[in-house]
Amino acid sequence: MIPLFSTQQIKEADAFAINTLSMPGIVLMENASIEITRYVKEKVASLPKSSIGIICGKGNNGGDGFAAARHLSNEGYNVLIVHLGTESEMSGDCLANYKIIKALSGGNKNIILKKYNSLADLNPFKKCTVIIDAMLGSGASGELKEPIRKIVETLNFMKSFKVAVDIPTGLDADKGFGELIFKSDLTITLGELKKGLFFGDGYSNCGEIKKGDIGIGFSFFDRYPVSEYLIEPEDAFNSLPQKRKNIHKYSAGKVLTIGGSADLPGAAALTAKAAMKIGAGASIIAFPKSARELVHKEIDEVIVNSYEDNSKGYLATQNAAELEEKIKWADTISIGPGLGREKETQGAVIKILKEKKFGNIVIDADAIFAIANYNYKKLNLKNFILTPHHGEFSNLIGIKTSDLKKDILGFGKQFVNDTKAYLVLKGAPTVIFMPDGECFINTAGNPGLAKFGTGDVLTGILAGLLAQKKDIEKSLISGVYLHSLSADLLSAEFSELGYTASDIIEKLPSAVNFIRGTFA
Numbered sequence: 001m002i003p004l005f006s007t008q009q010i011k012e013a014d015a016f017a018i019n020t021l022s023m024p025g026i027v028l029m030e031n032a033s034i035e036i037t038r039y040v041k042e043k044v045a046s047l048p049k050s051s052i053g054i055i056c057g058k059g060n061n062g063g064d065g066f067a068a069a070r071h072l073s074n075e076g077y078n079v080l081i082v083h084l085g086t087e088s089e090m091s092g093d094c095l096a097n098y099k100i101i102k103a104l105s106g107g108n109k110n111i112i113l114k115k116y117n118s119l120a121d122l123n124p125f126k127k128c129t130v131i132i133d134a135m136l137g138s139g140a141s142g143e144l145k146e147p148i149r150k151i152v153e154t155l156n157f158m159k160s161f162k163v164a165v166d167i168p169t170g171l172d173a174d175k176g177f178g179e180l181i182f183k184s185d186l187t188i189t190l191g192e193l194k195k196g197l198f199f200g201d202g203y204s205n206c207g208e209i210k211k212g213d214i215g216i217g218f219s220f221f222d223r224y225p226v227s228e229y230l231i232e233p234e235d236a237f238n239s240l241p242q243k244r245k246n247i248h249k250y251s252a253g254k255v256l257t258i259g260g261s262a263d264l265p266g267a268a269a270l271t272a273k274a275a276m277k278i279g280a281g282a283s284i285i286a287f288p289k290s291a292r293e294l295v296h297k298e299i300d301e302v303i304v305n306s307y308e309d310n311s312k313g314y315l316a317t318q319n320a321a322e323l324e325e326k327i328k329w330a331d332t333i334s335i336g337p338g339l340g341r342e343k344e345t346q347g348a349v350i351k352i353l354k355e356k357k358f359g360n361i362v363i364d365a366d367a368i369f370a371i372a373n374y375n376y377k378k379l380n381l382k383n384f385i386l387t388p389h390h391g392e393f394s395n396l397i398g399i400k401t402s403d404l405k406k407d408i409l410g411f412g413k414q415f416v417n418d419t420k421a422y423l424v425l426k427g428a429p430t431v432i433f434m435p436d437g438e439c440f441i442n443t444a445g446n447p448g449l450a451k452f453g454t455g456d457v458l459t460g461i462l463a464g465l466l467a468q469k470k471d472i473e474k475s476l477i478s479g480v481y482l483h484s485l486s487a488d489l490l491s492a493e494f495s496e497l498g499y500t501a502s503d504i505i506e507k508l509p510s511a512v513n514f515i516r517g518t519f520a
Contacts, residue, residue: 001229001230001231001232001235001440002193002229002230002232003193003221003226003228003229004193004194004195004198004226004228004229004230004441005191005192005193005194005195005221005224005226006174006194006195007138007139007173007174007194009192009221009224010138010190010191010192010194011139012224013191013192013214013216013220013221014028014191014214016216016220017214017215017216021216023215023216025060025092025093026063026093026096026097027215028214028215028216029060029063029064029067029093029097030067031213031214031215032064032067032165032190032212032214033064033067033068033070033071033097034071035188035190035212035213035214036064036065036068036071036132036163036165036188036212037068037071037072037075039163039186039188039210039212040052040068040072040130040132040163041072041075043130043161043163043186044077044129044130047129047130047161050076050077050078050129051077051078051079051080051127051128051129051130052069052072052077052078052079052080052128052129052130052131052132053079053080053081053082053124053125053128053130053131053132053160054066054068054069054079054080054081054082054131054132054134055081055082055083055084055116055122055125055131055132055133055134055135055151055155056069056081056082056083056084056094056098056134056135057083057084057085057094057134057135057136057148058083058084058085058089058090058091058094059090059091059094059136059137060091060093060094060137061134061135061136061137061165061166062083062084062085062090062094062098062134062135063090063091063093063094063095063096063097063098064134064137064165064166064190065081065132065134065165066081066083066094066097066098066100066101066134067097067100067101068132068134068165069081069101069111070097070100070101070104073101073104073108073110073111076110077110078110078112079110079111079112080112080114080124080125080128081101081105081111081112081113081114082114082115082116082121082122082125083098083113083114083115083116084115084116084135084147084148086115087099101113112124116147116151119150119151119154122151122154122155125155125158125160126158126160128160129160129161130160130161130162130163131155131158131160131161131162131163132162132163132164132165133155133162133163133164133165133168133169133182133184134165135148135151135169135182136148136167136169136170137165137166137167138166138167138173138189138194140169141172141174142172143179143180144169144170144178144179144180148169148170149180152169152170152180152181152182153180155182156182156183161185161186162182162183162184162185162186162207163184163185163186163187163188164182164184164186164187164188164206164207165188165190166187166188166189166190167187167189167194167196167197167202167206168181168182168183168184168187168202168205168206169181169182170182171196171197171201171202171205171206172196173194173195173196173197173202174194174195174196174409175196175200175406175407175408175409175410176195176196176197176198176199176200176201176202176203176408176409177196177200177201177405177406177407177408178201178205181201181205182205183205183207184205184206184207185207185208186207186208186209186210187206187207187208187209187210188210188211188212189209189210189211189212190212190214191212191214191216191221192211192218192221193209193211193230195228195409195441197209198230198429198441198443199408199409199427199429199431199441200405200408201405203428203429204428227437227438227439228409228438228439228440228441229438229439229440229441230440230441230443231432231440231441231442231443231444231477231480231481232443233444233481233485233515233518233519234515234519235477235478235481236477236478236481236482236485236515237515237516237518237519237520238474238519239469239471239474239475239477239478240469240478240512240515240516241253241279241465241468241469253279253280253281253282253331253332253464253467253468254280254281254282254283254284254329254330254331254332254467255272255275255276255280255282255283255284255330255331255332255333255334255460255463255464255467256284256285256286256305256323256326256327256329256330256332256333256334257271257272257275257283257284257285257286257333257334257335257337257460257463258286258315258323258327258333258334258335258336258339258352259271259272259285259286259287259334259335259336259337259338259339259365259456260285260287260288260291260295260337260338260339261288261291261313261314261315261338261339261340261345262288262290262291262294262312262313262314263313263314263340264338264339264340265287265291265294265295265298265338266298266338266453267337267338267365267453267456268285268287268295268337268338268339268456269285269295269298269299269302270337270453270456270457270460270501270502270505271334271337271364271456271457271459271460271463272284272285272299272302272460273298273299273301273302273460273502273505274456274457274458274459274460274461274464274504274505274508275334275460275461275463275464275467276301276302276464277460277464277505277506277508277509278460278461278464278465278479278482278508278512279464279465279468280463280464280467280468282303283301283302283303283464284302284303284304284305284326284330285299285302285303285304285305286305286306286307286315286319286323286326287304287305287306287307288306288307288309288312288313288314288315289306289307289308289309290309290310290311290312290313291309291313292304292306305323305326307319307322307323308322312342312344314339314340314342314344314345315339315340315344315345315348315349316342316344316345316347316348317344317347317348317351318348319348320348320351320352320355323352324355324357327352327357327358328357328358330358330359330467331359331360331466331467331468331470332358332359332360332361332362332463332464332466332467333358333359333360333361333362333463334361334362334363334364334459334460334462334463335349335352335361335362335363335364335367336349336363336364336365336366336367336368336459337364337365337366337455337456337459338365338366338456339365339366339367340366341366341369341370345366345370346369346370346373346374349366349367349370349371350370350371350374350379353371353379353381353384354379356380360383360385360463360466360467360470360472361384361385362385362387362459362462362463362466363384363385363386363387364386364387364388364455364456364459365392365455365456365459368386368387368388368392368393368396369392369395371386371396372392372395372396372398376396376397376419377418381419381420381421382419382420382421382435383420383421383422383435383472384419384421384422385421385422385423385424385462385466385472385476386421386422386423386424387424387426387455387458387459387462388423388425388426389425389426389427389455390404390405390425390426390427393411393412393415393423393425397411397415399411408425408431409431409439412425412431412433412439413433413437413439415433416433416434416435416437417435417437419435420435421435422434422435422472422473422476424458424462424476424480426455426458428445428447428449428450429441429442429443429445429484430442430445430458430480430484432476432477432480434473440476440477440480442480442481442484443481444481444484444485444487444488445483445484445487445488446484446487446488446491446496447496448487448490448491448495448496448497448498448499449484449487451500451501452501453500453501453502454483454487454501454504456501457483457501457504457505458479458480458483460505461479461482461483461508462475462476462479462480464479465478465479466479482508482511482512482515483504485511485514485515486504486505486507486508486510486511487499487504487507489507489510489511489514490503490504490507
């Protein structure tokens with residue numbers, strides 16, 4: 001696991017360095033600028049031109065930019081610096097580095113320094129190989145004000161390689177949200193990794209993320225408690241189930257998928273097949289009797305257990321009793337994919353959840369819709385696993401998706417704290433919320449996962465692993481990562497355009513072998 005930190009913890013680290021280690025702030029700024037220069041040089045080396053534009057704010061982030069400009073000019077690059085504030089508006093360390101670069105610009109032809117007055121001052125940036133954003137640091141939050149808002153909009157349209165110092169301007173480094181954000185190709189985050197860079201708008205706008213040392217070492221941050229982590233491949237490996245030599249098909253994990261309907265037969269088939277492909281010994285679909293031939297076309301090894309639907313083609317409340325024996329039989333049940341949203345179906349879902357005659361349960365899709373309509377607060381969801389995408393989760397907790405986006409971690413943590421459930425919030429990236437308050441952010445995956453059926457496959461993977469491992473946290477971590485790793489292997493082979501949910505299922509054994517070959 002890679003720990004992620006809050007902006008408050010980063011501020012405390014700076015204060016510790018200054019007040020306890022007696023490191024002046026300008027020394028921290030110098031160390032940061034050296035790291036910025038190092039990473040920028042790595043990128044410029046592979047780019048055709050060698051001119052660098054830097055937009056500097058009035059605070060410490062701007063000071064980092066001024067100091068980096070000095071180093072880059074000393075390396076021989078042509079550097080254009082546009083600054084936003086007057087000398088009287090700049091913070092102390094920022095002003096010190098501004099005065100140095102101002103003095104150097106008087107005699108160095110490869111340095112151009114100018115104050116921002118209008119958008120026309122940004123036109124020379126169009127010819128720069130690299131544009132560096134050093135306007136606002138991680139302490140900034142809220143909507144961007146003018147002129148910074150217009151500056152970000154203008155720079156985002158330029159085709160140069162873009163670098164953000166610490167965070168992209170406009171991003172809330174704790175909440176991973178911003179109305180308008182500088183879209184960087186590389187973010188050099190200073191001190192430690194900030195959680196908001198890795199989910200929500202941070203995931204979309206930060207590009208490649210590098211960690212820059214400010215001179216106090218990274219071990220210093222070990223003293224801070226953290227609750228957000230990035231999942232590493234080794235975590236998925238360590239969470240894999242171990243097969244005993246004397247197991248048989250029923251001791252290898254039994255999964256019951258309650259899903260599918262006459263209108264939506266394919267989703268349940270994907271879920272049940274994925275459960276078996278990830279190693280479950282037995283996988284059964286509970287499916288309407290009148291439409292069973294629809295799902296039989298989709299499966300081979302999976303068994304269909306049909307219930308009497310009186311030719312309706314969907315699950316009804318009375319079927320809950322009919323399925324009771326199989327529900328008790330299964331180590332894990334998955335419920336929801338393709339069930340449909342008939343009132344009778346919703347009633348059946350609620351009845352099954354209330355009776356709790358199952359071991360473990362993974363709840364997805366239409367079953368989540370049923371819970372939302374019933375009001376999740378009236379149910380005991382302790383130890384249940386819910387796997388909604390953002391729209392489904394927003395509907396479940398009664399907010400707009402646009403509001404969820406503003407504080408994904410906050411809403412997710414509140415939900416699991418209130419319900420003691422496990423939440424797998426599907427998205428780019430998927431975030432796993434544990435009842436104890438910890439969050440795990442997936443680091444694998446690609447845009448090709450945004451297709452019909454991929455969520456159904458994830459549900460089956462989680463159910464299949466949980467039936468074998470019977471450890472919820474490890475099953476979720478391994479399942480989420482392997483699902484995305486399968487997609488990454490397919491993307492490398494066929495591009496993110498050329499694979500489907502069924503392909504992800506077939507690639508699962510390769511994904512398992514990949515991480516086993518790496519760490520075993």
